[in-house]
Amino acid sequence: MAKKAPRRTAERILEVTLELFNRFGEPNVSTTLISAELNISPGNLYYHYPAKEELVNALFMRYESALQELLGAAPGVHDVEDAWFFMHTLFELVWQYRFLYRDLNDLLSKNRRLETHIKDALLHKTTAFRAVLDGLEHAKALSMNASEREVTATHMVVMLTWWLSYEYVRDPRHALEPESAEKSLLRGAKHVLGLLLPYATGAHKQHLAALLAAY
Incomplete structure (x- = not known):
């Protein structure tokens, strides 16, 4: 052999x-x-x-590639279950590369290449979330006008991007430890998906409320 x-x-x-x-x-x-x-x-x-900067850039390239692949699934989100899975998958990726989110401001202050690519990542996230909301509205799972979808997509990106910073401030000693991963990810996904609840319709609203209550 x-x-x-x-x-x-x-x-x-x-x-x-x-x-x-x-x-x-x-x-x-x-x-x-x-x-x-x-x-x-x-x-x-x-x-x-x-240089250490090259290590950071190489890891970010891996993250960026995985992120683009995940965001490419956004147009396929047509119901609450799809949205739930999509959000959880994104939060799992955030956790996998959590140092980027934990130290984001520091990294950006000393890495010009990362600064440019992070801006692109935020733009791609916003575009993807807008596609998710468009798909859910088209499927009658949500009732939102274009302005509401734009604002909500931005809120979702902000919450996804800075959720781990919030968790870290709440509990600096434990928030980013492996044993905290599941609860942290669930809380983040719950709050992002919770942004959709006021706009959910009929049975979709009941289903989403049930999913959120299960967290």
Whole structure:
């Protein structure tokens, strides 16, 4: 039997860096710590990623690719169940790359490339949420005019993007720990979906209310 090819060092570096960034926050993780955690020399790390900024950019590219794929499903949301699944999937991605959201202001202040791409990500989120609301309104699950859909889409993006910051302020010692993930994600999804409740119609309103009550 052929031996499995060892994972490429660059891949391992990104995986461990993501774990450390998520656990301690990007500003608190040095390249020295990363190389020690990987049990490789700083020179080996430098060979693959000459600066910590390049690690951040590489991880963001992965996040951005996954986000674009998820947001591409927005036009297929036609009922409350679809919206529930869509929202949960987005929050799971946010949690997977939570260091970006935890340290967003700090990252933006020192990374011009990230600044540009984050703006694009916000725009894509807004467009996707607008598509979700358009689909739900077209399916008669919501009753909203164009202005209401625009405002609500923006509110949804703001809440999705800064939810983990809110959780962190509420409980700095535990909010971003792995054991807090499920409750944090559920609370976030509940509040974002709750924005739709005043506009939900008939049986869709009852279904959405039941889903929210189950959180």
